[in-house]
Amino acid sequence: MESKRPLYIADADFDSIPETAEEGAGREGNNRRSGQEGRHQTSSSPFAALSTMSTYDQELAAARKAASLAARLCQKVQRALLQSDVQSKSDKTPVTVADYGSQALVSFILQRELPSENFSLVAEEDSGDLRTASGTETLRRITEVVNETLANDGSYSSTLSAEDILAAIDSGKSEGGPVGRHWVLDPIDGTKGFLRGDQYAIALGLLDEGKVVLGVLACPNLPLASIAGKEDSNKGVGCLFFAKIGSGTYMQSLDGSSPVKVNVSATENTEDASFFESYEAAHSMHDLTSSIAKKLGVKAPPVRMDSQAKYGALSRGDGAIYMRFPHKGYREKIWDHAAGCIVVTEAGGVVTDASGQPLDFSKGRHLNLDTGIVVTNQKLMPLLLKAVRESLEEQVSSL
Numbered sequence: 217m218e219s220k221r222p223l224y225i226a227d228a229d230f231d232s233i234p235e236t237a238e239e240g241a242g243r244e245g246n247n248r249r250s251g252q253e254g255r256h257q258t259s260s261s262p263f264a265a266l267s268t269m270s271t272y273d274q275e276l277a278a279a280r281k282a283a284s285l286a287a288r289l290c291q292k293v294q295r296a297l298l299q300s301d302v303q304s305k306s307d308k309t310p311v312t313v314a315d316y317g318s319q320a321l322v323s324f325i326l327q328r329e330l331p332s333e334n335f336s337l338v339a340e341e342d343s344g345d346l347r348t349a350s351g352t353e354t355l356r357r358i359t360e361v362v363n364e365t366l367a368n369d370g371s372y373s374s375t376l377s378a379e380d381i382l383a384a385i386d387s388g389k390s391e392g393g394p395v396g397r398h399w400v401l402d403p404i405d406g407t408k409g410f411l412r413g414d415q416y417a418i419a420l421g422l423l424d425e426g427k428v429v430l431g432v433l434a435c436p437n438l439p440l441a442s443i444a445g446k447e448d449s450n451k452g453v454g455c456l457f458f459a460k461i462g463s464g465t466y467m468q469s470l471d472g473s474s475p476v477k478v479n480v481s482a483t484e485n486t487e488d489a490s491f492f493e494s495y496e497a498a499h500s501m502h503d504l505t506s507s508i509a510k511k512l513g514v515k516a517p518p519v520r521m522d523s524q525a526k527y528g529a530l531s532r533g534d535g536a537i538y539m540r541f542p543h544k545g546y547r548e549k550i551w552d553h554a555a556g557c558i559v560v561t562e563a564g565g566v567v568t569d570a571s572g573q574p575l576d577f578s579k580g581r582h583l584n585l586d587t588g589i590v591v592t593n594q595k596l597m598p599l600l601l602k603a604v605r606e607s608l609e610e611q612v613s614s615l
C-alpha cells in the first residue's frame with residue numbers, strides 16, 4: 217500500500233533529530249566514531265547550526281521533498297516494470313519510464329517550491345527520444361506515473377499534460393558552470409541496478425558559484441541498518457541521506473523517520489577497511505582496485521554495488537573506501553557525483569581524483585578528471601593515494 221501522507225518536510229523536523237545514528241536507528245557496525253567528534257559541532261546541540269542557519273534551508277527542504285517523491289515513483293515502476301518501460305539511449309545505456317518520470321517530477325517540484333526566474337537544472341535525461349513516434353507510448357506511461365505519484369502525495373492539485381512532462385524534463389539542459397546556482401540531478405543513478413532489482417539512487421545536488429552546497433540521495437533499496445558484512449543488503453523502506461554545507465550529513469528512512477547524524481568510519485587500519493566499487497565491471501576496473509586493495513592489506517572482498525548508494529553507505533561507515541576507475545576515454549558526469557560528494561564530505565570523509573585533487577564541479581556537465589575517483593576518511597586518504605599511485609605506475613609499466 218502506498219502512503220498518502222504528503223512528504224513536505226518542514227524545518228521543525230530537525231528538532232527531533234537524535235544525537236547519533238546509533239540512537240536513532242539501532243544500527244550495527246563496529247568501526248565508527250565513538251563520540252560526535254564531527255567538525256561542525258560548535259554547540260551542545262548538533263542542530264543549533266541547522267536551526268540558526270537559514271542559507272539553503274528552503275532549498276534543502278524542497279530537495280528532500282522532490283527526491284522522496286521521485287523515490288516513490290521509482291519504487292512503483294520497479295514493482296511493475298514492463299519490458300516496454302525500458303529503452304536504449306543513443307550511447308547504448310538503458311533508460312526507463314522511471315528515469316524520465318523521476319526527472320520530470322523533481323524538476324516540477326523544485327520549480328513549484330522555489331519559484332525563480334533563474335531556475336537552472338543540469339540533469340541526465342532529455343526528451344529527444346520521447347518526441348519521436350516510437351516514444352509516444354513511453355511518454356503516455358511517464359505522464360500517467362508522474363500524475364499518479366502527485367495525486368497520491370496530495371500536496372499539489374496540478375495534473376501535468378504530456379507537454380508539461382516534456383518541458384519539465386527539458387528544463388534539465390543547463391550547462392551548469394562556475395557562476396550562480398545550478399541544481400544537479402541524476403533522476404535514477406544506477407539504472408542497471410534498478411533493472412536488476414538492486415541498488416539505485418535519486419541524486420540531487422545544488423551548486424552555488426561552482427561548489428556543491430547541498431545534496432540529497434534517496435536510496436530506495438538501501439536498508440536503514442548497516443549493510444557491513446551482510447549478504448543480502450536489499451531490504452526495508454529505503455534511506456534518504458541529506459547534507460548541507462557546514463551542517464553535517466543526516467539519514468532518515470524514506471517513509472519519514474526522524475533524521476540521525478551520520479559519520480564516516482574512523483578506522484585507521486587499512487586491513488579493516490572494506491571497500492566499495494561498481495557492480496558493473498564496465499564502469500570501473502576491478503583488476504586495478506583489487507591490486508590497490510592488496511597493497512593496502514584490505515582483507516574483506518570488495519562490496520560491489522550500483523549507484524551513489526555507495527557514497528551513502530560510506531557516509532555512515534558501512535565501509536571505509538570507495539574506488540572508481542573508469543576504462544580509458546570515459547568522461548565522468550557531474551550528476552554521478554555531486555550529491556554523493558557532499559554527503560560523504562559533510563560526514564567527515566574526503567573525495568578526490570586519483571592524484572588527490574578535489575573534484576571540480578564548475579566545469580559544466582562533465583568533471584575534468586585525472587584517471588579515477590577515490591573516497592575515504594582523512595586518516596586513510598594518504599595511504600590510499602600512495603597505493604593508487606603505485607598501482608597506476610605498475611599498470612603503465614606492464615603495457
Ligand SMILES: Nc1ncnc2c1ncn2[C@@H]1O[C@H](COP(=O)(O)O)[C@@H](OP(=O)(O)O)[C@H]1O
Nearest residue numbers: 404405406407408494496498499522523542546
Ligand atoms: N563506461 C562507463 N564507465 C564509467 N561509468 C559509466 C560508464 N557507462 C556509464 N557509466 C556511469 O555509471 C553510472 C552508474 O555508476 P555505478 O557503476 O556506480 O552504478 C551510470 O549512471 P546512470 O545509471 O545514471 O546512467 C553512468 O553515468
Ligand SMILES: [Mg+2]
Nearest residue numbers: 309310340407
Ligand atoms: Mg544513464
Ligand SMILES: [Mg+2]
Nearest residue numbers: 402405406552
Ligand atoms: Mg548516474
Ligand SMILES: [Mg+2]
Nearest residue numbers: 340402404405
Ligand atoms: Mg541516471
